[in-house]
Amino acid sequence: MNALLSIKDLHVSVDGKAILNGIDLVINTGEVHAIMGPNGSGKSTFAQVLAGHEQFEVTRGSIRYADQDLLALKPEERAHAGIFLAFQYPVEIPGVSNIYLLRTALNTIRKQRGEAELDAMDFLTLVKERAAIMQMDEDLLYRSVNAGFSGGEKKRNEILQLLMLEPRLAILDETDSGLDIDALQMVANGVNTLRGDPRAFLLVTHYQRLLDYIKPDFVHVLAAGRLVKSGGPELALELEQRGYGWLKETAAGAAP
Amino acid sequence: MSLPQPVYRDTFQRLQHQLPGAGVKWLSRQRDSALATLQQQGFPDTRVEAWKYTDLRNLGRHAFKPADECGGIAEADLEPWLFEHEPMHRRVFVDGRLAPRLCPLRTLPSGVTLSNLAAALEQSPDELEDLLGRTLDPDRTGFDAMNTAFLQDGAFLRLDRDAVLEQPLHLLFINTGQAERMTTVRNVIMAGPGSSATVIESWVAPGDAVSLTNTVTEIVLEENASLQHYKLAQEGDSTTHIGGTYVRQQRDSRFTSHSIALGGRLVRNELQVDLNGRGAECALNGLTVTQGRQHVDNNTRIDHRQPHASSNEWYRSILDDRSRTVFSGRIVVHPDAQKTRAQQSNHSLLLSPQAEADARPQFEIYADDVQCTHGCTVGELDAEALFYLRSRALDSETARKLLVYAFAADVLERMQLQPVRRYLEQQLAARLTGNDALLRDAPRH
Numbered sequence: 276m277n278a279l280l281s282i283k284d285l286h287v288s289v290d291g292k293a294i295l296n297g298i299d300l301v302i303n304t305g306e307v308h309a310i311m312g313p314n315g316s317g318k319s320t321f322a323q324v325l326a327g328h329e330q331f332e333v334t335r336g337s338i339r340y341a342d343q344d345l346l347a348l349k350p351e352e353r354a355h356a357g358i359f360l361a362f363q364y365p366v367e368i369p370g371v372s373n374i375y376l377l378r379t380a381l382n383t384i385r386k387q388r389g390e391a392e393l394d395a396m397d398f399l400t401l402v403k404e405r406a407a408i409m410q411m412d413e414d415l416l417y418r419s420v421n422a423g424f425s426g427g428e429k430k431r432n433e434i435l436q437l438l439m440l441e442p443r444l445a446i447l448d449e450t451d452s453g454l455d456i457d458a459l460q461m462v463a464n465g466v467n468t469l470r471g472d473p474r475a476f477l478l479v480t481h482y483q484r485l486l487d488y489i490k491p492d493f494v495h496v497l498a499a500g501r502l503v504k505s506g507g508p509e510l511a512l513e514l515e516q517r518g519y520g521w522l523k524e525t526a527a528g529a530a531p
Numbered sequence: 532m533s534l535p536q537p538v539y540r541d542t543f544q545r546l547q548h549q550l551p552g553a554g555v556k557w558l559s560r561q562r563d564s565a566l567a568t569l570q571q572q573g574f575p576d577t578r579v580e581a582w583k584y585t586d587l588r589n590l591g592r593h594a595f596k597p598a599d600e601c602g603g604i605a606e607a608d609l610e611p612w613l614f615e616h617e618p619m620h621r622r623v624f625v626d627g628r629l630a631p632r633l634c635p636l637r638t639l640p641s642g643v644t645l646s647n648l649a650a651a652l653e654q655s656p657d658e659l660e661d662l663l664g665r666t667l668d669p670d671r672t673g674f675d676a677m678n679t680a681f682l683q684d685g686a687f688l689r690l691d692r693d694a695v696l697e698q699p700l701h702l703l704f705i706n707t708g709q710a711e712r713m714t715t716v717r718n719v720i721m722a723g724p725g726s727s728a729t730v731i732e733s734w735v736a737p738g739d740a741v742s743l744t745n746t747v748t749e750i751v752l753e754e755n756a757s758l759q760h761y762k763l764a765q766e767g768d769s770t771t772h773i774g775g776t777y778v779r780q781q782r783d784s785r786f787t788s789h790s791i792a793l794g795g796r797l798v799r800n801e802l803q804v805d806l807n808g809r810g811a812e813c814a815l816n817g818l819t820v821t822q823g824r825q826h827v828d829n830n831t832r833i834d835h836r837q838p839h840a841s842s843n844e845w846y847r848s849i850l851d852d853r854s855r856t857v858f859s860g861r862i863v864v865h866p867d868a869q870k871t872r873a874q875q876s877n878h879s880l881l882l883s884p885q886a887e888a889d890a891r892p893q894f895e896i897y898a899d900d901v902q903c904t905h906g907c908t909v910g911e912l913d914a915e916a917l918f919y920l921r922s923r924a925l926d927s928e929t930a931r932k933l934l935v936y937a938f939a940a941d942v943l944e945r946m947q948l949q950p951v952r953r954y955l956e957q958q959l960a961a962r963l964t965g966n967d968a969l970l971r972d973a974p975r976h
C-alpha cells in the first residue's frame with residue numbers, strides 16, 4: 276500500500292472566514308475512508324478543495340497526491356490525474372447530452388494518459404454496461420445532463436460518471452443524502468464494483484446508513500474544521516447512537 | 532419627442548401610384564392618414580419611454596427608398612436558409628415582393644387560402660378592408676404608420692373554421708442588399724375558429740449595405756384556434772429591422788411565439804398580444820445572441836382582458852463584445868381578468884465587460900385574484916457549473932463554451948418544430964462553440 280493522498284495541516288478559508296483549521300490525513304491505495312460530521316463542520320468544503328474549487332483559499336498546509344503537489348493543479352488537471360468528485364448538487368446543463376459529456380470527459384482523460392480515444396462502438400458498449408450496473412434507463416444517456424432528472428437520478432448519474440472515468444481517488448460528497456434505500460444500494464453497488472487497489476475512496480456523509488452498504492476502513496469525524504476523532508467502522512455506529520454532541524466538546528477543547 | 536422625417540412625404544408622393552392597390556379607395560385613405568401620422572410623429576426618440584434604450588438618430592439621417600426592382604436570387608441561393616427533412620409550404624419574398632418562381636407549388640388543404648397581399652389588393656381588395664390594420668393600435672408609432680403608407684407586399688394566410696395547415700408555412704424574406712433601400716412588408720394571418728397552423732418568418736440579408744426592414748405581422752386567432760409562430764432575424768451587419776407582431780386572441784385560442792435574433796445591426800421586435808377571450812393562452816419565447824456592435828430590443832406587451840387566460844414569457848440573451856440588448860416586458864391585467872396566470876422570465880448572459888443588457892419587467896395588475904410571477908437576471912456564467920465541467924476533465928475554455936451553448940439551448944428546447952430547432956442548434960453550436968460533436972450527440976427528447 277502506498278500513500279495516494281497525504282494532507283498536512285490544511286487550513287482553508289472562504290471570503291476571509293476560516294472553514295478548515297488544520298487537517299492531517301493520509302489515504303493509501305485500496306482504502307475507503309469516511310468523513311462524518313454535523314452540518315456546517317466543513318465536510319463539503321473539504322471535498323471541494325480536493326477537487327480544486329477556486330472559491331476556497333488554502334491559507335496553510337500542503338496536499339500531496341500521487342507524488343504531485345495537488346494544490347498547484349487546476350480542477351481539470353486533477354481530473355486528468357485521476358481525481359473525481361461526485362457532487363452533492365450535480366449541475367443541470369440543458370442542450371448538452373449526458374453521452375456527450377461522458378464521451379468528452381473519458382476521451383480527454385485517456386488522451387492525457389497517452390491512451391487512444393475509444394472508438395464509437397467500444398464507447399457505447401462500455402457506457403451501456405456501466406449504465407446497467409446503475410440500473411439507469413438508456414434514455415437518460417441521451418437526455419441533457421441532469422436536466423429534469425429526479426434527485427436519485429442525478430446521484431446515480433454521478434456514480435455512472437465515476438464508473439466510466441475509473442478515477443484513482445473518488446470523493447463522494449453526500450451522495451447518499453436524500454436517496455431512498457433502492458437508490459442507495461445502487462450507489463453502493465457502483466462504488467463496490469471499483470473498490471480495491473489501485474483506487475481509494477473518500478466518502479463524505481452525514482448519515483451512518485451509507486456505511487452499512489459501503490464498509491469503510493477508516494472513519495473520521497470532522498467538527499469545527501478539524502478531524503477530532505478517527506477510528507474503524509465501529510466509530511460510525513457509535514456516532515449513530517450518541518450523535519455528534521459529545522464530540523463538539525472535544526473539538527472545542529482541541530481548539531487553540 | 533420625435534425625430535421628424537419630412538423626406539418620406541416626397542418619396543410617398545412620387546411612388547404612391549405604383550404601390551399595390553393604388554386605385555383602392557379605402558386603402559388610399561389608410562395610406563394618406565398613415566403618412567400624416569408619420570409626418571406628425573416621425574421616428575420616436577429616446578425620450579419616448581418605450582424607446583428609452585434604443586437610439587434611432589443614425590437611422591433618421593438616411594432617406595430610404597423602396598427598391599425599384601428585385602435583386603436576382605436563384606433557387607440554389609436559398610439553401611443556407613432552408614430547413615431540412617420536412618416538407619413545408621414556402622413563399623419567398625425578395626426585396627419585399629413575392630418571387631413566384633422561388634415558391635414551390637404544393638396543394639393546400641381545404642379551408643386554407645394562401646396568397647400575397649399585393650395580389651389580394653389587386654384582385655379582391657374588399658376582402659381585406661376589414662382585416663388590414665385590424666390589430667394596429669390607433670395611437671400607432673411612426674413605424675407602423677410608415678408600414679401602412681409604404682406597404683409593398685407580404686403573406687396573406689386565411690384559415691377557415693377547423694382548417695388545419697399540417698405542414699408548416701415558411702416565409703423567407705430576402706433583402707438583397709441594395710444600399711439605402713427599405714423593405715416594407717405586411718403579413719396578415721387570420722385563423723378561423725378551431726383552425727391551426729405553424730408559420731415561420733425568416734429574415735435574411737446576405738449583403739452589408741445599409742438598409743431598413745419595416746415589417747408588421749397581424750395575427751387574429753378566433754375561438755379555439757392555434758398558431759405557432761417562429762421569427763428568425765438573421766439579417767446582415769448593416770440592416771436595421773423594425774418589426775411589429777400584433778396578435779388578437781379570442782376565447783380558448785393558443786399562440787406560441789419563438790422570436791430568435793441572431794443578425795442585424797439594430798433589431799427592434801415589438802410583440803403585442805391581446806388576450807381578449809376566456810381561457811386564451813400565449814407563450815412567448817425569445818433568444819437573442821449578439822456580438823460586435825449589434826443592438827437588439829425586444830419590446831413585449833400582453834393584455835389580459837378576460838378571466839382564466841394565461842401567458843408565459845421566456846426570454847434569454849447572450850451578449851458579447853460591445854453589443855447591447857433590451858428586454859421590456861409589460862403585462863397588463865385588466866379588472867375583469869380574474870384567475871389570470873402570468874409568468875415572465877428574462878435572463879441575460881454577459882460574455883464581455885463592454886456588453887450591456889437592460890431589462891424592464893412591468894406589471895400592471897387591476898384584478899385581485901391572479902397569479903403573476905417574474906424573474907430577471909443579468910450576469911455571467913455560473914461558477915458552480917463551470918467547476919462541475921472542469922472537474923469532469925474539460926478545460927475552462929471548452930467548459931465555458933458548453934455553458935454558453937446550454938444557456939441558448941434552454942430556449943431552443945421549447946420549440947416543437949424539430950427542423951427549425953435543429954437548424955438553430957447547428958447555427959449556435961458553430962457560432963458559440965465551434966464544435967460539431969456536440970450535435971452528433973445532441974440530446975433526444
